[in-house]
Amino acid sequence: MSLHTEPVVVNIGPHHPSTHGVFRMRVTFDGENVQDVEPVIGYLHRGTEKLAEERQYSQVITLTDRLDYVASMTNNQAYVLSCEKLIDIEVPDRGKYLRTIAAELQRVASHLVGVGFFLAELGGFGGTALMYCFRERERILDMFEMLCGARITVSFMRIGGVFQDAPEEFWPALRKFLDEMPGYADELNKLIFESEIVQARTKNVSVISADQAIDASLTGPILRASGVPWDIRAAQPYDAYDQVKFDVITAQGGDNFDRFWVRMLEVEQSLKIIEQCYRDIRSGPVRSTTSLLFRPSPGEAYVPIEAPKGELGFYLVSDGSIAPYRCKIRSPSFISLTLFKEMLVGWKLADIIVSLGSLDFNMGEVDR
């Protein structure tokens, strides 16, 4: 016995409290069940790639800040690594370590934002976990301010190193953060991941299998949550990652819970990496080239890095002029949206939001 009902098409976004920016979904609902999803992107398109092709290599660094604006450091890092490969220069050791520390701090900050919104998306009071996460992220941002004078749009890295050495007050602040952060992470575990309601809501929901994830070329925590131990930091080390030891976190479920849980565990690993960098960093120069303006010989370069959200890389083609001929951005957020429909169809309205959050994408990076 069944009742004839008509599906409802609902536009979720671009203005919706939890679509992570101006993201729009055309969702076809049968009651509360999702029948079809169509992501609509492009509301934040700023033409970053074309802007980059109009600017000198060193000026593009400031544009990369604005791609994934919750993880500017890693954007900088991906871009300058590609540039360094293009003009073939070596970064001094201290510069490498500083970059690694900054990138890992940024990873912690980015994951904190992702995990902080988790509880809000599940429908808890929008401020609880978020405020706790932002409180800790604030300390990271304070450290970024010490490093480079800005908190979000950092422009910290330069081609050939970082722009300047860390000030002396940075190191005690980092030490304090490293000492206190595990306690706060434990608090977040208790608040979010051990709660039965959270587990009931997210376990076995929107499962992505390992094969599906690989086929869709997903990377980052989403891929690792499906059980694939692929981490570019371990597989193709860049900067100082070949000098540090850390575990590649994987989970087996591939569901919403595991995607967040992998992020939470990666925070732990990031702290471990920073700890080692803090121990191993030695005196020395932080930057090898001092010129803002250069003309690389014609060629191309692509260096992938493990950004908080997955593999990020800038494919640069040089024609010998002062600006890149082509700058293609391989952004993890955009590719994370590939499996969107497969993830959501068959689940409920309430699950859409959580699954969306579990991808932890950023519209600045999706639309570029």
Place this chain on the structure above:
Amino acid sequence: MGEALAENIVYRHVYEFILSVFGSELAWLAYAIATFSVVLLVVNVLMLLATFYTWAERRLLGRFTNRLGPNRAGPFGLLQALADAVKLLTKEDIVPRSADRWVFNIAPIVMLGSVLMAMGVIPLGEKTFLADLNIGLLYLVAVSGLGSIAVLMAGYASANKFSTFGAMRAAAVLISYEIPLVMSLLSITILAGSMSLIEVVNSQTIPFLLVTPLAAFIFLTAMSAELNRSPFDITEGESEIVAGYLTEYSGMKFGTFMLAEFAALMVAGAVFAVLFLQGWKWAILPSHIWMLLKVGLFALLATWVRSTLPRLRPDQILTFAWKFLFPLSLINVIALSVQRLLLADEFGNLQQQDMWLMVVSNWILMVVAVPVLIKITNRKSGIPFGESAKFHVGKGV
């Protein structure tokens, strides 16, 4: 009803004053004005409490989330509610073009009305109540059902899909949680031997919270569902359906809805205090103060829950109601009936030592019944209860 009102001190004074001024031939006027003034007093107490609570909840939530909360308007931000009201009043009143204008406008009034009507039977202190209905508990349930009609009206009339989602969810929650709620009220009736709220308070030689913890648990759960409070706030689920049935409301219509919601929480707190915490009774302090403190305790608890727990999915909420709460409330009612049958004397009254016996047996019942029922529900459906906190994490490379 009128007799109970006549005991009211405000009523008596106003009535006598008007009689003394106009003479006894205008008794109907005195009756009308005196009744009106008492009703006005009670309604205003409720409204004042609700507006105060909007501030208090935001301050408390602020502290729970490691912030300060509103503290700018007036000392400690106490005038924040006033500032909000002024802001809402000066906002443009927008009605969507395709909305059913008439229903759209009347919905907030129905919502507030249902809450105010519930206030009619609740004793706010010793000898401070409007009416002592002998079916007070049923009246409360009946009147609170009206609020859901208002939600349905708002959801339909807004001509917005998010609003419709919210309204349908509200209806589903109402139908499901009314039953455990009534069951928990029934267990109170069994204990007190009356449905009058005054009688319920008078019969509480021991707080019923101790005597029947299961009923208190069911009441709190069902009430938070009826009030759209976390973790059952799917009706407004701001992360999913924007603001549910409130999506299209603006200005003071929105304000009326919010006021009604907070007032409903106050009413629920008062009901909880009356049913489970001996109402106005306690030592030393005046009865009204005790009542206020108990309502405040309930509000604090509600805020704490709101700050901590995320929301369940609608299907999980319904499963929770039908497969867990409903059997649990049946067990409780049956257990209490049997206890009363065994323990009551020939006049059907319960002595205090019998009550203590019930305290012991009911706590044992709770400790046994809840885990067993959870196990059964978990095995059968597995939906509302996830696994307990065990993580399976493999390390790669």
Place this chain on the structure above:
Amino acid sequence: MPNLYQEVIFWALFAITVFSALLVVGQRDMFRSALALIVTFLAIAGIFAQMNAEFLAVAQVLIYVGAVSVLVIFAVMFTKDMPHSTRSTNLQPVSIVVVGLLFIALSWAIFQSQWNEMPAELPVFVESTLVDSSSQLGTAIIRDYVMAFETVGVLLLAAVVGALALVRDK
């Protein structure tokens, strides 16, 4: 003790009942019809309350307003083009005739009944009803007619189980 105020209130409730009942059939918008039905139920509950049948009044609100009308609205929500769904059909003349006949029959029954005789048979019961109708009802249901009450309960349970069995996913 029918006095002026009670008369006024009764006639007001009566007017509301009749008017909203007319609205139920006269509205084009089915949702508004359902709302008018709720108003009718409420007004009838008011009449019950005025007759000191408080339990009945509250039960009316609880069951009809709280539950039945919500189900009605649920059902109404399934209709297509809700705002214009109530249309007159060619059965209108037939229905007018049927309603007219029903009205005549009811009126005849009302005027034929010997109303004056009835209180004479049940004076004690009426008096006690005025005092505490709900406890009287409770006693009647749980003590005197408990068998019938439980039978109805079992019947309803069977109906619920049957309904569940019908809609269950195979």
Place this chain on the structure above:
Amino acid sequence: MYGSGMLKAFGVTLQNFLRKPSTVQYPEERLQQHPRFRGQEFTWYEERCTGCASCAKYCPLGIIKIVTDPSGGDYQDGGSYRIDQFDIDQARCMYCGICVEACPYDALHMGTRFEAATYSREDLVITIDDLRARPKHPSAWFRPQLAKEGFDPFTEIADWREVGRETYFWHPKRPEMVPEDLAQKASSDGDYDKSQDND
């Protein structure tokens, strides 16, 4: 036991309830900024500026407009142009600081303020007169000489002589800091190159 996870969550919120709030009351209290903070209100030292327009050239957004006049001054080696116009369109500025990094004469510094709300966009354009008139609170961003002297840009106003000069090639010569060296660092100041100071 089932439900223990939720109870722990309640414990966490209670713990935070009793903790000191992590926010501050903004207009009355302010968070401490780092001297490197890149803010608004560029600090410009006209005496040091030669009008080379490096800043305008390196600005990724092209929002700096410099009009110079070679007729008046001696613009040969070591000399400077007369600067007629120096507009920074703050409304489009993203405070990346590349103009400061590009300035070869340490004439342009980032500012330290961040409250520049205005009612119209035109008010956000910093003209040369604004630059001259504004109190000089130079940020230590890319100006390590300021950080080295312990200059506090939030309270002090720095004269152009006080901010000093740093060669552009200071990076390799910098004594490096590791956490253990911090105490030592405090005593080993002043070994940067001041030979190119042309004040």
